[in-house]
Amino acid sequence: MKKKIILIPLDERPCNQEFQKLLTIDTDYEVLTPPLEYLGLQKKPGDIDKIWNWLHKEVKNAFGLILSIDTLLYGGLVPSRLHNQGVEELLKRIDDLKAIKTDNKDLKIYAFDTIMRTPSYSSDDEEPDYYNVWGKDIHDFGALTHKVEVNVASESDKQLLSEIKSRLPMEFYQDYTDRRKKNVEVTKRIIDFVKDETIDFMVIPQDDATPFGLTAKDQIVIRQYIHDQKTQLKAYMYPDADGVANTLLARLINVDKGIRPSFYVKYASEAGKLVIPCLEDRHIIETIKYQILAVNGVLTSCVENADVVLMINVAPKMFDVRFSYLKGIEHDVFRNLIEYIEYADYAVNTLKKPVIIGDVAYANGSDLELVDLIYQKGLTYKLAGYAAWNSSSNSLATAIAQGIIYNIYGKTKSHLEFLAMRFIEDAGYQSIVRQIVVDQLPSMGMDFFNIDGPRGKVATMVKEGLQKYINEELPKEYPVKIVECYQPWSRMYEVGLKVKIKD
Incomplete structure (x- = not known):
């Protein structure tokens, strides 16, 4: 009988509540999530009471619990940025976790609790309504105030701060920062x-x-609290969100099996180690250390002794594939992609090591030059893991988790299907088909964030485009079929996808 792992996901999108089930199909573990209708939809919060009741029922015979605090308290990731609950109400609710532990004293509980983001642009797609007009000013006001507080603000920074202060409605800023303070208090209780x-x-x-900014300031407060409570070895803080459930799943399996895998990390560019990825706050090399530690791994400088080879496709500058698929000196001269792919081939075929590729040269999509080389080398279905689907950390968390499971269970059918899905979604959709479809939306009376539902005409166009990609680009080693294709939040940012390898 499989060991039962309960997952309270960050929200209802496939990356947060489907990837984990797909990764564990051919393992000793089964991942269960609350019914989809309990989980809400984007800004609409999930039914918190039903989620708690379901959790109490299911956890009694579970082996592990992977727990999104954002869902358990606020109803999801986006609702955590919108709620109007009081601190006392939130703390009282979270105290019920002790009863969960009482119900099952042997239960392993791994939790994650996001630090609320502060987008640098104006949009209310995932933020309060006022962020559509005042979002950039709220971000800039927080960042510039932070710079002033730490004495690094330039005269132009101070001038801009004064200009923003004169026009920004302070009631919106107050609402935004008050919510952040409440969320930080919750995080402190979780650290307790x-x-x-x-x-x-x-x-x-x-x-x-x-x-710099409101998120960075919250991080400082929380880091100090972790230090004060002496929980540094059991409470990690680093950039990510949608990938963390994958990471904690991999850790749970490694710990249960008594495995501490060693990772040899290889970069496509030495200078790329020091790139700060889009939407992140630190050099990628430092985040990767945490990603490895978080799955119960360690780094090694000797590839022969490594259990896993983690190959990072990165350049000294990162672009967002949605807006500018640019190639220049950063990607051609300051990295050596040929040496990178030859080493991947050597590690797979000569050293016989599990090789994970974190394709993070671009945000929100694959590096098509690398994908072409992977296909040419015949490595597509020999890899232990691959991802390039969102932020650098989201992609790394997904690829590493898949690699951990491959390291234990090998080349299963579900592993091959997940690999195929990654190339179809990350390269096919995010780097090719998405923009082709987006270009047609204005003539259909739609735009990037507003399409005709999850399974409308746009979803059909996407599926047709991806089938074309499979037919023309994806290696033919295995016959791959799309069994589901939809747009989860009725927008173009992500795609919901399931694929099968035909028997």
């Missing part, structure tokens, strides 16, 4: 639970972080 061992391990992911 780590200290008293109600929670065994936690990650505090920074959703869309930058070096």
Whole structure:
């Protein structure tokens, strides 16, 4: 009988509640999530009471619990940025976690609780309504105020701060910062639970972080609290959000099996180690260290002794594939992609190592030059993991988790299907088909964030485009079929996809 892992996901999107089920199909573990109708929809919060009741029922015979605090308290990731609950109400609700532990004393609880993001642009797609007009000013006011506080603001920074202060409605800024303060108090309580061992391990992911601003200031407060409570070894904080459930799943399996895999990390560009990825606040090399530690791994400098080879496709500058698929000196001269792919081939075919490719040269999509080389080398279905689907950290978390499971279970059918899905989604959709369809939306009376529902004409166009990609680009080693294709939040940012390898 499979061991039961309960997942309270960050929200209802496939990356947060389907990837984990797909990854564990051919393992000793089964991932269960609350019914989809309990989880809400984008800005609409999930039914918190029903989620709690379901959790109490299911957890009694579970082996592990992977827990999104954002969903358990606010109803999801986006609702965590919109709620009007009081601090006392939130703290009272979260205290019920102790009863969960009482119900099942052997239960391993791994939790994650995001630090609220502060987008640098004006949009209310995932933020309060006023962010559509005042979002950029709210972000800039927070960032510039932070710079002033740490004495690094230039005269032009101070001038801009004064201009923003004269026009920004302070009631909106107050609402935004008050909510942040409440969320930070909740995070502190979760850290207390780590200290008293109600929670065994936690990650505090920074959703869309930058070096200065409201998110960075929250991070400073929380980091100090972690230090004060002496929970540094069990409460990690680094950039991510949508990838953390994958990471905690991989950790849970490694810990259960007594495995501490060693990782040899290889970069496509030495200078790329120091790139700060889009939507993140630190050099990628530092985030990767946490990603490896979080799955219960360690780094090694000797490839021969490594259990896993993690190959990072990165350049000294990162672009967002949605807006500018640019290639220049950063991607041609300051990295060596040929040496990178030859090493991947050597590690797979000569060293016989599990090789994970974190394709993060671009945000929100694959590096098509690398994908072409992978296809040419015949490595597509020999890899232990691959991802390039969103932010750098989201992609790395997904690829590493798949690699961890491959390291234990090998080349299963579900592993091959997940690999195929990654190339179809990350390269096919995000780097090719998405923009082709987006270009046609204005003539259809739609735009990037507003299409005709999850399974309308646009979803059909996407499926047709992806089938064309499979027919013309994807290697033919296995016959791959799309069994589901939809747009989860009725927008073009992501795609919901399931594929099968035909028997």
